[in-house]
Amino acid sequence: MLSRRTSRAAGRTLRSRRSGPDAIHALAKQLGEPLLEVNDIQGNILAGFSKDHQSLIALAIRDVGAARRWLARIEGHISSTAEVLQFNQLFRMQRARIGADPPGLVATWANVAFSHHGLERLTSRAHANAVPDAPFRAGLPARAGLLGDRAASPSADPTSEWVVGRTGQVPDVLLIVAGDDPTKLVDLCGRLRPNAGDGRGAPEVIWEELGETRIDLPGHEHFGFKDGVSQPAVRGVVSSGPDVFLSPRVLAAPAPGEVEFAKPGQPLIWPGQFVFGYPSTDGSGASGGGPVAPPRDLPQWIRNGSLLVFRRLRQDVAGFTNFIQAAARDPSLSAIAGMSPELLGALCVGRWKSGAPISRARNADLPAIAGDALANNDFLFTVDTPAPILLPGMHPPSPAFPPALADMHGLVCPHAAHIRKMNPRDQDSDLGDQFDTLTRRILRRGISYGPPLADPRTDDGVDRGLHFLSYQTSIESQFEVLQQNWANRRDNPTPGGHDIIIGQTDDQVRTIELLISGGAASVPMSAPTQFVRATGGGYFFAPSIGTLRHVLAGGDPL
């Protein structure tokens, strides 16, 4: 096997002398990473659609036979990882040549997922129950209370006012349709939706919504913060060249036993964390994040599938803005150097609105660092972050960017800041060390919905927020740990308060501890009402394309 160092460089330029499927198997073996079946894995999971427009279409299965025929009709539109990767590669090539986004190059993608109920209808209860995740089997309405969701009336079902996915109205099927061009997106949605030709008893659309990146601030969510800066990298080989790895490697190999990063701040995680049937990451810390084989008894039809979490999160932009403005002026926070609404927002999130991490820019936003993908996620918490050692040919970030210094106590980035809660990085959590944290990571594929609020201090009554979407193979150990164990509790992953942005508590009150006087004292800051509430969602299984074609559409026995 090639050494890690050689294989990392080789992965970028190696071309196999042999050709055909054997060659790529041999290459994967040489590089010590799994061969990802990119033609069988749906494209949004590992590659990610990353489009400015994305529609969600929720359907209920009426007649099973009609559902199968409809699935057979649309199955050819379901995009694979291979397609999305190829498009992204072509896009990058053209952008490099033109110097801007290529205007004529557009893609429209579609993926599909099924709830436990939907899967049960298309296969059997026993097969639906074979998906190895208890929350998926229970469905989101049964888990909503655990996540801290609350209805307006305390004794009511937390999902009772949801617009999609409430108890008793869980969609069977969720289509994700995404595209660069809204007209083409509308067109594809039209083709995918059941029509008269699909017959009576065809699945019925029960909810549909278009999400779009903010036209005024692309890439920023409705509170104004750049979103999606930090995604984990995934190990795996996807082709024999020129881009061999799914996640390109730009860093030299680390010392043995240390977390390996693809890019600064982007740890490499074994694909089994996100796609069934592949090795996952050992979270015990004993093997330095080495692979753990998937369960031997995993049914074949579940392989190359994933679990999808969808949460429709309504955001109270005016509420958030006004709260932050008022709280920043509160005398109790006057001891915090440079206190301002902008700083307070950055302390609650962990990044400034530009996306610059507060760990590298304590006093003011630094948009330049936010714009550098090799710098904007390069920070650790417990030690001074060393400069990245890049592979030859990589363009290093500006040496003028301030480094992130050791911040074990949270003087710079509070322990309860949203990004520190969601990813404790090199810090231990209540569940384990940094390798355990790798096993909690998720792949986020969300997008905003609703128009931006013109004046962020004045509510206009319009529903806006985030279509939160994440992929993982254990909703229980990944998504739910992030929301339930970490965002919602004061003491986890480390003591320091609740997540002000997405935390949910019994009485809505969330409190963050802000340190003053070099750590000699702390000041609690509380938000009395939530700015983010769930108004819909579901837990779904995103099958492999083969399972979709043969089992779900084709009705092949399992």
Next chain:
Amino acid sequence: MKIARLDPPGHIDDLATPALQAAYSKWLSDRFDVGVNSVTQFLTAHGGGTSQFYNPVMHGRTDPDLAPSLGDISWNGFPKRFLSTGPGAPTHFANAEPAPAAGRTRPQDEYLEWFVHRNAAGKIARLDFTCEGYDYFEFLAGHDEAKLLALYRTFVDASAKKTDLFSNGTYNIKNKWNTKHGAMHLTHPANNLFAEVFLAASATVRRKKPGGGEETSSIPLIRCAEYGAENRNSDPNIGRAVNGLAREKRMITLANPVGLYMAAFDGAGITLDGAAADGFFRVTRGTFPLALRGVFELPPALAAAGKTVSDVKIGGTSVEFGGQLAQRITMHLVGVASVAQPVDNAPAVCGGVPQVGSPGAIVGTPLTPRTAE
């Protein structure tokens, strides 16, 4: 931190007289001294340096300390060793709570143990949670037998007798009321107050990293320093947090009252017949965030109607094991670190800090630090 006296865990009011309180303080202070002396000797033998762990009674410091939350170290109450190892792999709840047997240690090694009371039909009637070190109870046994017996009668069984608790005049931490029929306090050999003190002391020793520099990661650190078991939520986390404070050159001790505590219980999503199970978990000794004992049971009206804990659901999943509730408990201890950064010890080579000396008369069970079993 400088204090006149070390108080019992959670400031619990077990110690009725000033004499008893003074005796307890001395008892615990002696254990701090063993920690300090052991570290001092280790440093002397390995390149020199000053112990960064101190006894807040005998050598208290008056200069200011960091905010309390900065010494707060938390971990999940369910034993890591029984957790799922990856997607699709189950958590081994049954293994974490084998059938109680007289004299048998519970395999729950995160400073939290629980006892499952089942009714005649095998349904769970009640869960008792305890995080009280067995050495605290050995102290009580040696100083106030009446109080010891009263606690057993109040919290385990009213029919407990003194002869049940003692064998050959020595308090038996694994007596039947603390093993087969209930849980008054912790039984696991690593779950004692002295172990907490010694772990904190050992973890203040800075360590070299093979290949140069200083060790900062929690698993390599615990392997190097041998202060606990790596397959726990608690030890690596505690050790690494304390060591981080030591790397910052601070002087470190444990906050008063010294103990291991339940910081919080997360009741979100716990329901009975669709209604929130509010108030089912009650703290019965101490108070959050310094809770020593808790119980999970139905209110009398629901129990009278024939419902049991087995009817309770967590996020739609029925409760079959006490461990499912243990997972909802956050455990913690609180360290104290100086604002000043006065001590810059050179990192030492690997190897556990040997215990030097013995903290006075040991009653019953030999005290064991938190090494791997």
